[in-house]
Amino acid sequence: MKIGLIQEQSLKLKMTQELQQAITLLQYSSADLLSYVQELTMENPLIEVRETYSTPYRQQRAKSSDKQSFIENTLQDKTNLRDHLRNQLIDFSMKRKDRVCLELLINALDANGYLKDDLGELASVLNVSDEFLESKLYLLQSLDPAGIGARSLQECILLQLRRLPVRNMTAEHIISDHFQAFAEKSWKDLAKKLTISICEIQEIQHLIKTLEPRPGLKYESNESTYVTPDIIVRRSNNELQIIYNDELMPQLLFNQPIESDIPNKLDLETKDYYSKKLTQGKWLQRALEQRKETMINVMRVITEKQKDYFLYGKNQLKPLTLKNIAEILDIHESTVSRTVKDKYVQTPHGLVSMKSFFSNKLDEEKGEISTTSVKIRLKELIDAEDKNKPLSDQKIANSLKASYGITISRRTVTKYREQLNIPTSGIRKQY
Numbered sequence: 001m002k003i004g005l006i007q008e009q010s011l012k013l014k015m016t017q018e019l020q021q022a023i024t025l026l027q028y029s030s031a032d033l034l035s036y037v038q039e040l041t042m043e044n045p046l047i048e049v050r051e052t053y054s055t056p057y058r059q060q061r062a063k064s065s066d067k068q069s070f071i072e073n074t075l076q077d078k079t080n081l082r083d084h085l086r087n088q089l090i091d092f093s094m095k096r097k098d099r100v101c102l103e104l105l106i107n108a109l110d111a112n113g114y115l116k117d118d119l120g121e122l123a124s125v126l127n128v129s130d131e132f133l134e135s136k137l138y139l140l141q142s143l144d145p146a147g148i149g150a151r152s153l154q155e156c157i158l159l160q161l162r163r164l165p166v167r168n169m170t171a172e173h174i175i176s177d178h179f180q181a182f183a184e185k186s187w188k189d190l191a192k193k194l195t196i197s198i199c200e201i202q203e204i205q206h207l208i209k210t211l212e213p214r215p216g217l218k219y220e221s222n223e224s225t226y227v228t229p230d231i232i233v234r235r236s237n238n239e240l241q242i243i244y245n246d247e248l249m250p251q252l253l254f255n256q257p258i259e260s261d262i263p264n265k266l267d268l269e270t271k272d273y274y275s276k277k278l279t280q281g282k283w284l285q286r287a288l289e290q291r292k293e294t295m296i297n298v299m300r301v302i303t304e305k306q307k308d309y310f311l312y313g314k315n316q317l318k319p320l321t322l323k324n325i326a327e328i329l330d331i332h333e334s335t336v337s338r339t340v341k342d343k344y345v346q347t348p349h350g351l352v353s354m355k356s357f358f359s360n361k362l363d364e365e366k367g368e369i370s371t372t373s374v375k376i377r378l379k380e381l382i383d384a385e386d387k388n389k390p391l392s393d394q395k396i397a398n399s400l401k402a403s404y405g406i407t408i409s410r411r412t413v414t415k416y417r418e419q420l421n422i423p424t425s426g427i428r429k430q431y
Contacts, residue, residue, distance in 0.1 A: 029342035081219035113216025229346035
């Protein structure tokens with residue numbers, strides 16, 4: 001073994017801190033970006049974020065928002081589920097042990113109002129018998145809303161059926177003793193066993209659809225999240241206009257005392273501090289502009305490739321991948337992925353995610369047909385079907401070929417239908 005010095009050249013990619021932060025900024029959503037910039041301004045005294053007072057999107061939105069401002073500015077006092085239940089128990093005369101058990105049960109409820117924890121385990125926490133705690137659960141289930149404290153969907157429906165002004169004993173019997181057969185729509189066997197008609201079972205299904213499967217959800221106090229588009233695409237005379245929503249873009253304002261005659265009076269350490277903070281601010285401004293430019297470039301290619309989608313509708317979506325965009329713009333595929341992550345576009349057909357414009361080809365031999373457009377047409381066929389005679393997967397495949405020239409197998413129809421969470425024809429059938 002010989003030891004010596006060897007000199008060689010090699011080319012390596014050096015990931016600087018600025019490049020890492022630029023990549024991070026690109027994948028941030030508008031809300032995350034604003035939070036990041038505001039945190040940075042807390043560290044950097046030379047940077048301020050100023051409000052954007054007039055943008056195309058804000059001007060367009062102002063016309064409709066003025067009429068509804070009185071609604072938006074109204075304060076809402078919404079009681080959460082647990083407080084709602086506790087308020088109902090105030091007038092009850094109970095021992096301390098009973099109240100402790102009820103408090104434990106109330107705290108064990110999930111957001112939907114269900115009791116998912118095992119009753120035996122909860123009883124062991126308080127060192128009481130299962131029967132005693134179950135008696136307190138029956139009291140909880142008698143409170144408003146109906147169905148609260150249920151341990152399963154079956155029990156939730158049954159609790160609500162028992163609280164109806166006019167009770168349907170047949171419906172209660174079916175849910176109590178034949179829930180599985182009813183849910184799987186084995187109605188012919190069920191009708192024969194109970195000596196009732198299928199139409200009666202159909203009426204019971206209509207009744208159950210009026211009930212609330214998640215009774216606690218309406219008491220959730222979480223505020224609704226409103227999504228503001230990062231980009232607006234407008235249609236004008238078969239041409240598309242791309243508008244970047246500058247309202248979401250942090251507008252930076254720089255304080256630059258270093259450029260006045262003050263530096264002459266500062267020591268080297270202070271000069272170095274101001275120089276670094278000023279460089280950081282200018283870099284941040286360039287990174288924001290680069291982020292905006294990249295998003296517009298990606299959206300421009302998307303509108304070129306998906307022009308029929310914007311002009312004629314969602315079922316005109318063509319196959320498009322991240323790799324296609326990357327090759328056209330001569331950038332890395334991961335850059336495109338970061339660009340479309342958590343970004344939204346206002347289109348003539350509604351607000352959609354940037355990711356929704358990407359879809360694989362159905363088949364290399366079948367031309368420009370995307371799997372997304374096939375799913376849209378498949379759903380349209382099912383929505384328009386005769387509910388008394390729903391289409392089987394094979395009939396859907398035949399209809400796609402006859403109406404749209406799309407040739408796919410029955411198995412593919414089944415796969416797409418399941419991805420859309422659409423039940424089988426037997427379950428969709430109405431009587």
